[in-house]
Amino acid sequence: MRHPPRSVLLAVAAAAGLVGSMTIPVVAAQGAAPACSVEYSVTGQWDTGFQGAVKITNNSAPTSSWKLGFDFADGQKVTQGWNAEWSQSGTAVTAANESYNGSLATGASVSAGFLASRPGSGSNAAPTSFELNGTTCDAAPEPTPPPPTGPPASGGAPALHVSGNRLVDAGGATRRLLGVNRSGGEFMCVQGRGIFDGPVDDAAIRAIADWKANAVRIPLNEECWLGLSGIEPQYGGAAYIGAVRDLVARVEAHGMTPIVELHWTYGQYTGNSAGCSDVHATCQKPMPDARYTPSFWSSVADTFKADQAVVFDLFNEPYPDRATSTAAQAWQCWRDGGTCPGIGYEVAGMQDLVDAVRSTGARNVVMAGGLAYSNDLGQWLTYRPGDPTGNLVAAYHVYNFNTCSNESCWNSTLAPVAAQVPLVAGEIGENTCAHSFVDRVMKWFDARGLSYLGWTWNTWDCSSGPSLISGYDGTPTSYGIGLRDHLRALNG
Structure with missing residues (x-):
């Protein structure tokens, strides 16, 4: 989803070095300085x-x-x-x-x-x-920090796996993911303004649970997770990873499924529908990059592989179809990566990212969104990546301004996918400050037992970037009232 207008991004150096955790400066002995x-x-x-x-x-x-x-x-x-x-x-x-x-x-x-x-x-x-x-x-x-004492606390959130076209817990009970997005982790760090946008303490997460949500999607930034150039030390690397782990643990402690999702990535793209001309992870790129994204997912998967309550969403909103000339080229780029027409950097395809996750031994559920900013699943089944664990889910995004935003399109393109694999609408929303459109989306998804999460649990202007709340105590906007009341009716 496009974000509302924010403050001007801090300048990001094009060729600086990695910024890690706080280091201890070298103090040379008196006399001649070392070489x-x-x-x-x-x-x-x-x-x-x-x-x-x-x-x-x-x-x-x-x-x-x-x-x-x-x-x-x-x-x-x-x-x-x-x-x-x-x-x-x-x-x-x-x-x-x-x-x-x-x-x-x-x-x-x-x-x-x-x-x-x-x-x-x-x-x-x-x-x-x-x-x-x-x-x-x-x-x-610098002294090496001790290894983690154990996996992230799983709290009341169940471990999940795929069974046919359903997500189920260890006992085989179906679990629909119904909740919200908690934006901030994808942009605050790269802007030098923090890690999350607004509070993520226990009270703030309890407010989400009070809407009867059972899932929270957490967008991330690969340069911040890896601690790459231009990221301030207090917002990147170990500090960022620790903050994400803590948020995941709080989400699970309230019985909700955390979905960790890669939102902004490295790679310069200046073609059709470019969000920015910056090589760094300061906007949505058409596809993930081969230079850093597999390493990001290897690290994330290693961090959470002992906790199968955590779901991995591989890449927010692919749009290689805006860069390439044919649908076949776009879908091949999406799955296989490499050198893609119209994209100037080497692409990591969805298969590369599934492989990066599975190479760590992680069996967590993995979500893969389609083309057109995850709004097009027309050939998802044809090009879906292989997953040796069978824990692959189709991800979909829909807003009132998207091309596939009506029951006719959902019947023709989503229903066949949902018949074979679990389907999760990772983002649903509208920019009208009302909820008539998301009401229609939820009705169609409810009738088929599918999952959806509203964008977004942030106190923004609901007309410029669909915002569910006006306060982090859970006070809804006129748009958010629709999702809140619906979740309470379903799960209350």
Whole structure:
């Protein structure tokens, strides 16, 4: 969904390094400064992997290229990195400059980050020695934070899986996902204004539950989760992941299903219907990017794989059909990714993202939205990605201004999909400050036992960006009254 007008985005550097958790500055001993300094940090970790960062400071003569070397001692293996060319041979790790960040003046610094695997949940010792261009640096490794004490609390929310065309709990009872979206995590962090828009404490989540909602969709930003360039440390990396984990736990504690969803992503797109010209994750892109999105989902899946109450929504609103010339090209791009006509960056297709999730061992339910901002499921069954666990769900969005926004279209395109797989309308809404349209949507979905979530539980102007509430105590807008009263009638 398009967001209402917000404050001007903070400038995001095009070629800065990874920003991780707060690091401890290196303080050199009295006397001559070391030729180089390195700050190493672990910005997040899970049972079988972690995310790390290095900040390199050049204290000697200027250089036009750099190469950092260090050794891992606990069997760690770098799997992917950014802002450096990463490689590993045995225990030896090398990070060489990219074309855009090779020059280091005296006193200048550069940062880079990586994802790595580690054997089991035991030790994750930091490297003890670093070399820059063959010269030993004075390094101050940051202590590694302890691993999580356990999976996110599951509270009263049931573990879910797919059975035929239904979502069911462990006992086989059908669970329709009926609730709201809680926007903010996709844009506040990248704008440098926080992590969530408005309160997400227990009282605020209780207010959602008081509407008799049983699901909350939580939009996320991949650069904030991964702690990439331009994200302020207090809003990215470990801080962001921790805040999301806490919100998920609170949602579950109130018996509601959390749906964690990737909303804004990396990749420059300036074609038809472009939301912005920025390469960074500051608006909706037509498709997820191959550079970071698989790593995002690997990390998210590792974080929540022990808690199958959490549902994964792979990508908010794909629209490769606006960039490509044929429907076949658009659907192939959607599923397979790669080089897609009209999109200037390498795309991660839905199959890539399913594979990234399943490679961690996660069996959580996964949602995949179709074309036209998830409003077109016309060929979803033909192009649906393979899922070895069978826990794949079709995701759909509908507003009063969409093309497929009437019973005739729903009967012809949604009903065949819903006959084979669970169908979740991750976003429903209207920009009229009324609820006559969503009333029709809910009536059609109710008749078929399908799921839907209203956009959005934020105190915005309901005419510019459909807002369900005027206060975080759950006071509804004239638009939100329709969803609130309907949920209470169904689940009260």
